[in-house]
Amino acid sequence: MDEHETLVAHVSDTARWAAACRALESARQDPVFTDPLADRLAGERGYAIVAGGPRFGRTGWWHSVRAKLFDELIMMAxxxxxxxxxxxxxxxxxxxxxxxxxxDLVWVEADLPELLAEKELLLGGETARCLLTRRPVDLADPDARSAFLDAELADASKALVLTEGFVYFLSDTAVRALALDLKRPExxxxxxxxxxxxxxxxxxASTNDLLRSAPxxxxxxAGIAHFEALGWTPLEIHSIFExxxxxxxxxxxxxxxxxxPQPNPRKPSTRPLSVVARLACTDTTRR
Structure with a gap:
C-alpha cells in the first residue's frame, strides 16, 4: 500500500480532510467562519491529507468556500x-x-456507524445549539436510506436535506435513486x-491517486440539468470559483x-465548473 492509499483508505477519511480545511480557515486572521472543533476532528491525518492533496488547494480554500455557501443556504432555509x-x-x-x-431545531446527522462513533468520542462533552441526533445508516443502501427517511421525516413539514460532499462518491444510478427518494412532501x-x-x-490529475481508495x-x-431531469428545480446556483x-x-x-464568464451550469463544458445549489421539488411522486 502506497502513501496516498494510507492517507485516504476509505471515503470516511475525506471527513478529516474537510475538517482540516475548516481548521485552516478558522486560524486565519480574516476567517469567513470559525470552527473551534475542526482541529480536534481533523487530527494529524487530516492535515496530512491536505498536504498530500492538490497543490492549489493546500490552503483549504475550496472546502472553506463550499462550507460557507452551505452555511448561507442553511440560514436562508x-x-x-x-x-x-x-x-x-x-x-x-x-x-x-x-x-x-x-x-428547538431538529438536526439529524446520518453516516456510517464507525465514523459517527468516532465523532461521538471526539466531541464528547460538547453541547449542540439545537436538538441534535446522530443516526448510523448506510445511505448507499436504498432500503436502509428509505427506512431512515420514513422514520425521521414523520414529524417534519419543511425539511432541508444536505448532501455536502456526498454525491461525488455515488454513481449516476445511485444519485438518481437518491434524488427520487428525496421527492417527499416533507x-x-x-x-x-x-x-x-x-x-x-x-x-x-492533481490528486495523484490520493483518492484511489475513495474515487x-x-x-x-449535463450539470444542473441532470437534477432538473429528475424533477428538481434549482432555486440558487453558486459557483465556488466566483x-x-x-x-x-x-x-x-x-x-x-x-x-x-462562468460555464453554463446546464450544459456540458470544457471549462471547470463547481457549484453549490439549492433545489426544490414540486412533484413529490417517486417513480
Whole structure:
C-alpha cells in the first residue's frame, strides 16, 4: 500500500480532510467562519491529507468556500421556516455547534456507524445549539436510506436535506435513486454540491491517486440539468470559483478564472465548473 492509499483508505477519511480545511480557515486572521472543533476532528491525518492533496488547494480554500455557501443556504432555509435539517453523509460537520441555530431545531446527522462513533468520542462533552441526533445508516443502501427517511421525516413539514460532499462518491444510478427518494412532501429543499466532467479531470490529475481508495465518480456532463431531469428545480446556483473570488479565497494562479464568464451550469463544458445549489421539488411522486 502506497502513501496516498494510507492517507485516504476509505471515503470516511475525506471527513478529516474537510475538517482540516475548516481548521485552516478558522486560524486565519480574516476567517469567513470559525470552527473551534475542526482541529480536534481533523487530527494529524487530516492535515496530512491536505498536504498530500492538490497543490492549489493546500490552503483549504475550496472546502472553506463550499462550507460557507452551505452555511448561507442553511440560514436562508431557517428564515423560510425550515423545521428540520437532515445532514446525509454528515462526516465531521460541526454546524450544530458553531451556527446560530434555534434551540428547538431538529438536526439529524446520518453516516456510517464507525465514523459517527468516532465523532461521538471526539466531541464528547460538547453541547449542540439545537436538538441534535446522530443516526448510523448506510445511505448507499436504498432500503436502509428509505427506512431512515420514513422514520425521521414523520414529524417534519419543511425539511432541508444536505448532501455536502456526498454525491461525488455515488454513481449516476445511485444519485438518481437518491434524488427520487428525496421527492417527499416533507422535504422543502435539497442542498447539493457537484462539479462537471472538466473539473473532474483536473482533480483526477492533481490528486495523484490520493483518492484511489475513495474515487470520485459523479460528475454529470449535463450539470444542473441532470437534477432538473429528475424533477428538481434549482432555486440558487453558486459557483465556488466566483464565490471564492468574492470571499477573497481564490489562489492567485486561479484568479483569472473569476473574470471569465462562468460555464453554463446546464450544459456540458470544457471549462471547470463547481457549484453549490439549492433545489426544490414540486412533484413529490417517486417513480
Amino acid at each position: 431557517l428564515r423560510s421556516g425550515c423545521d428540520m435539517v437532515l445532514n446525509l453523509g454528515a462526516g465531521f460537520d460541526t454546524r450544530p455547534y458553531r451556527l446560530d441555530l434555534p434551540a 422535504i422543502a429543499w435539497w442542498g447539493v454540491d457537484f462539479w462537471n466532467a472538466a473539473m473532474h479531470r483536473i482533480m483526477a 470520485i465518480v459523479f460528475a454529470p456532463r 464565490s471564492a473570488h468574492r470571499l477573497r479565497r481564490l489562489p492567485p494562479a486561479l484568479r483569472p478564472i473569476a473574470y471569465l
